[in-house]
Every structure is written in C-alpha cells, then in structure tokens.
Amino acid sequence: MSIRDAVLANLKKITDPVSGQDIVSAGVVRALNVEGDTVRFVLEIDPKNADKMEPVRATAEKAAQMVDGVSKVSAMLTAHSDKAPPDLKPKPKPSQTGPQAVPGVERIIAVASGKGGVGKSTVSANLACALAAEGRRVGLLDADVYGPSQPRMLGVSGRPASPDGKTILPLRNHGVTMMSMGLMTNEGQAVVWRGPMLMGALQQMMSQVQWGALDVLIVDLPPGTGDVQLTLSQKFKVDGAIVVSTPQDVALIDARKGIDMFRQLKTPIVGMIENMSTHICSNCGHEEHVFGHGGVAAEAAELGVPLLGEIPLHLDIRVAADGGAPIVVSKPDSPQAEAFRKIARDLIAAGKA
Numbered sequence: 209m210s211i212r213d214a215v216l217a218n219l220k221k222i223t224d225p226v227s228g229q230d231i232v233s234a235g236v237v238r239a240l241n242v243e244g245d246t247v248r249f250v251l252e253i254d255p256k257n258a259d260k261m262e263p264v265r266a267t268a269e270k271a272a273q274m275v276d277g278v279s280k281v282s283a284m285l286t287a288h289s290d291k292a293p294p295d296l297k298p299k300p301k302p303s304q305t306g307p308q309a310v311p312g313v314e315r316i317i318a319v320a321s322g323k324g325g326v327g328k329s330t331v332s333a334n335l336a337c338a339l340a341a342e343g344r345r346v347g348l349l350d351a352d353v354y355g356p357s358q359p360r361m362l363g364v365s366g367r368p369a370s371p372d373g374k375t376i377l378p379l380r381n382h383g384v385t386m387m388s389m390g391l392m393t394n395e396g397q398a399v400v401w402r403g404p405m406l407m408g409a410l411q412q413m414m415s416q417v418q419w420g421a422l423d424v425l426i427v428d429l430p431p432g433t434g435d436v437q438l439t440l441s442q443k444f445k446v447d448g449a450i451v452v453s454t455p456q457d458v459a460l461i462d463a464r465k466g467i468d469m470f471r472q473l474k475t476p477i478v479g480m481i482e483n484m485s486t487h488i489c490s491n492c493g494h495e496e497h498v499f500g501h502g503g504v505a506a507e508a509a510e511l512g513v514p515l516l517g518e519i520p521l522h523l524d525i526r527v528a529a530d531g532g533a534p535i536v537v538s539k540p541d542s543p544q545a546e547a548f549r550k551i552a553r554d555l556i557a558a559g560k561a
C-alpha cells in the first residue's frame with residue numbers, strides 16, 4: 209500500500225463531528241500531498257466549527273504520523289462555508305467568445321455515452337466519489353435533463369436553494385458538490401427541452417451555481433450526440449471527455465459516434481471505459497460475459513484512444529447506486545469499487561483530474 213493510501217486509510221477511521229461520516233468521505237480532508245517522508249493536508253471546515261475541529265485536526269495529524277515511512281506531518285484547518293462558498297466568478301466580459309473556462313474550476317471532464325442505459329451516470333457518480341476520496345475537490349453536474357439520476361445515486365434529496373434569487377447553492381454528499389439540471393424543473397412535470405432552453409440552462413448551471421473552488425467538475429451528459437454535448441463543448445473549455453460503453457456491437461457503434469463528435473469539437477478524449485464487462489456470479493463465483501467482453505478495448509485500440517478501465521457487471525454496483533451511496537463509498541474495499549478507484553488514481557497521476 210502506498211503511503212498516500214495508508215494515510216487515507218488511517219484518516220478514514222476518524223469521525224467528522226459535524227456530519228457523522230468519516231473525515232475523508234465527508235470531504236473534510238483536502239489537498240493531501242505526500243513528498244518523500246512528509247505528509248501535508250488541510251481540513252476544510254466551516255469557521256464556526258473551528259473549536260470542535262481543532263481536536264480532530266490533532267488526531268488526524270497523529271493518525272498520519274502512525275504510517276510507516278512518514279516522519280513529518282502538517283495538517284491545517286482552512287475555512288470553508290458549506291452554505292455559500294465564495295463566488296469566484298467575475299462577470300464575463302461581453303466581448304469574450306469561444307469556449308470559456310469556469311473561474312474557480314480547474315478542469316471540466318465530460319462523461320458521455322453514445323447509447324442510453326450503459327451506466328454513464330453510475331460511472332460518473334463512482335468516479336466523482338473516488339476522486340473525492342483521494343482528496344480532490346470534485347463537482348458533479350448532472351446534465352442529463354431527460355433522466356436525472358445523480359440526486360438518487362448520491363443520496364441527496366431536497367431542492368437547491370437560491371437565497372438571493374441569482375446564485376444557486378449546490379447540494380453536497382460523499383465529498384462531492386452536486387447539482388442536477390433535473391432539479392430545476394418541478395418534480396413529476398414533463399418538460400420538453402428545446403435547444404435554446406437547454407443552452408440557457410447549461411450556462412446557468414456553469415455560471416450561477418456556486419461551485420466554489422474545484423479541482424475537477426465532472427459533467428454527466430445525456431446519452432447521444434445532441435444539443436447539450438454541443439453547447440458544453442462550444443461554450444466551455446472542456447478539458448477531456450470520457451466515453452462509457454458496454455461491450456456489445458450496438459453500444460460500440462454509438463460510442464464511436466460520440467468519439468467522432470468530440471474529435472470534431474476538438475475536445476480531447478481522455479479515454480473509454482467498458483462498463484458491464486465480466487459478470488461474476490455472487491453465489492458461485494462463475495464468470496460469464498453477459499454483453500461480451502473486451503469489445504471496448506478492441507474499439508479503443510482501433511480508434512487510437514486509451515482504455516481507462518473495465519467495470520464488472522455486479523449486483524452490488526446497482527444496489528449501491530440505488531441506495532444513495534455508490535459502491536466506492538459503501539464498499540470501498542470490494543473489487544468492484546477498486547475498478548473505479550484505480551481509474552480515479554490513474555486520472556490523478558496523469559494530471560487529468
């Protein structure tokens with residue numbers, strides 16, 4: 209186990225007195241940095257809890273110190289307000305054209321799929337939580353207006369507040385700051401989203417939601433190659449796209465269309481993920497390939513894009529997502545969670561997330 213993983217494992221044993229979760233899952237541990245035998249991290253807290261959190265800081269420092277190979281630890285408390293992170297967005301100049309960065313957001317990664325139902329939202333939720341567990345500041349925008357699923361997957365309910373009528377306060381769980389376009393409409397009300405409306409809503413999500421400072425904003429796109437994909441890539445500087453596919457031919461044909469679209473839009477392709485790869489029976493351990501296996505690896509090789517990982521088809525992944533705590537949070541040590549966590553670690557190591 210690396211020093212970083214061992215430190216994270218020790219920090220996970222400490223409870224955040226505010227949320228009741230462990231301090232890593234609660235997103236309190238930030239900017240964990242290991243250099244040789246020196247470990248540094250910050251605990252991001254609401255300033256009004258400073259007194260309560262000082263003993264937690266001292267315990268966290270000791271916990272990191274216990275790890276073999278660590279000789280120096282620096283843990284600091286930094287102020288953060290869950291309710292209203294500082295608005296880091298200067299008003300855009302009217303003369304600005306072309307794709308823009310979102311101030312305060314270091315990178316935007318789009319998660320796309322050619323075909324619906326291949327597990328794009330499940331992958332987005334697990335990647336977001338896995339990156340947060342590694343200490344990254346992560347935002348997740350559910351841009352799937354036709355079937356928003358992130359509130360359920362991340363276990364958040366309620367509607368986002370807008371105290372001043374201008375800014376929108378996102379929701380937060382498992383260390384991930386989340387906003388869903390589906391939450392902007394009335395529950396149970398079918399909405400026909402037309403192109404201009406979608407464009408307006410997406411821009412509103414980027415510029416009016418108080419994301420705070422983020423290392424990475426993951427955008428869970430609707431399936432296919434429609435208006436949301438176009439608007440996102442044309443209006444905002446998208447640093448990379450991940451295309452999720454199952455191994456079947458029908459899904460792969462659509463995944464190829466997705467990759468073509470991003471290439472035309474000049475959005476760098478981070479890679480492909482095969483979801484619902486091998487299935488291992490939870491009763492007998494028998495391995496079978498429900499949708500085939502390796503189809504995405506072959507397609508990725510043909511298209512010249514990296515294969516980021518293969519996620520097994522496993523009942524626990526669905527049950528966890530339906531239960532509001534993705535598998536990387538509810539069973540972080542399972543092989544299923546490890547498949548997601550490895551992708552997250554590789555993305556960080558490659559400077560992509």
Ligand SMILES: Nc1ncnc2c1ncn2[C@@H]1O[C@H](COP(=O)(O)OP(=O)(O)OP(=O)(O)O)[C@@H](O)[C@H]1O
Pocket residue numbers: 321323324325326327328329330331352355357430431483484485519520521522523525526527529530
């Ligand atoms: N690896 C997996 N193992 C088991 N179940 C999975 C896996 N990936 C996704 N699922 C399940 O498949 C269903 C569809 O997944 P999900 O909603 O993530 O797909 P999607 O591609 O985002 O769909 P849509 O196109 O409708 O937005 C969900 O019930 C989810 O829990």
